[in-house]
Amino acid sequence: MKIVTKLMVFFIVTQLLGFVTAFVILGDMAANPLVQSFMVTGDSSDPLNALFFLGYVLAGAVGIVVLIRYFHLNKIIFRILEFVLISSATSIVFYSIFRIIGIAYMESTLIGIILGLTLAVGKYLKPELKNISAIIATAGVGTIFGISMGVVPIILFLVALSVYDALSVFVTKHMIEIANYVVSQDLAFTVTAKERIAGKKEEQRLDLGTGDMVAPVAFEISALTYYHPYAALMIFLGAVTSFGIFIVLVWNKKIVLPALPPIVAGMVVFFLIGLLLGMY
Numbered sequence: 001m002k003i004v005t006k007l008m009v010f011f012i013v014t015q016l017l018g019f020v021t022a023f024v025i026l027g028d029m030a031a032n033p034l035v036q037s038f039m040v041t042g043d044s045s046d047p048l049n050a051l052f053f054l055g056y057v058l059a060g061a062v063g064i065v066v067l068i069r070y071f072h073l074n075k076i077i078f079r080i081l082e083f084v085l086i087s088s089a090t091s092i093v094f095y096s097i098f099r100i101i102g103i104a105y106m107e108s109t110l111i112g113i114i115l116g117l118t119l120a121v122g123k124y125l126k127p128e129l130k131n132i133s134a135i136i137a138t139a140g141v142g143t144i145f146g147i148s149m150g151v152v153p154i155i156l157f158l159v160a161l162s163v164y165d166a167l168s169v170f171v172t173k174h175m176i177e178i179a180n181y182v183v184s185q186d187l188a189f190t191v192t193a194k195e196r197i198a199g200k201k202e203e204q205r206l207d208l209g210t211g212d213m214v215a216p217v218a219f220e221i222s223a224l225t226y227y228h229p230y231a232a233l234m235i236f237l238g239a240v241t242s243f244g245i246f247i248v249l250v251w252n253k254k255i256v257l258p259a260l261p262p263i264v265a266g267m268v269v270f271f272l273i274g275l276l277l278g279m280y
Contacts, residue, residue: 146221242266
């Protein structure tokens with residue numbers, strides 16, 4: 001069960017880091033033009049944003065599958081994507097950390113960019129930096145999604161994404177194909193928990209995709225930004241509860257299942273419970 005515990009810790013730490021990043025970003029939004037540019041939608045309450053982001057995800061998935069299957073560009077494409085993700089997304093988190101300790105806007109921005117690029121290079125040279133890179137980057141990506149979409153659009157987006165996740169695992173199976181490659185190359189698109197088998201040289205491992213961690217961060221930050229702090233707390237509790245049940249089931253049964261549908265279901269249920277109880 002050490003593997004399950006490790007993944008739970010990674011899952012929770014990512015969300016807490018997302019909260020810290022969001023508090024700083026929201027506080028700096030009005031005064032720092034660079035932070036204002038983090039919002040990638042014009043109207044956060046527009047439900048069509050859900051379709052926009054879903055289309056973006058689907059187009060990206062199709063493009064990656066085509067490049068892998070027909071052009072055999074696995075290594076080049078994924079390494080570029082990994083570098084861009086780590087350098088850009090972690091810079092947002094690093095910026096927030098330095099703002100917390102009182103460093104000015106421009107200096108924190110510069111330091112964030114430098115550290116983001118450094119970590120991206122470091123991950124390329126030292127694969128053991130994978131988990132920390134993935135966790136920090138996920139917190140940054142989740143924050144961007146969260147401040148860019150209101151609660152209704154992000155619920156629509158996550159529900160649609162859950163359906164896509166299930167179809168891509170059980171029907172088209174292309175997500176399994178992508179995941180197998182990502183895991184084999186130890187790329188920072190998953191976090192990994194490992195444990196040596198007692199009495200043997202082999203290790204057993206369990207991976208969780210960063211997309212499965214981005215979803216709760218984004219939903220929580222959206223609720224924090226556009227709704228109520230208690231709503232963010234309920235979503236957090238729903239995410240942790242549903243993920244805990246899911247990961248124990250997967251580990252005990254030794255089966256492959258998409259994580260996003262149960263996580264999203266848990267978050268929505270807890271959000272609605274809080275709403276019915278009049279907490280917000």
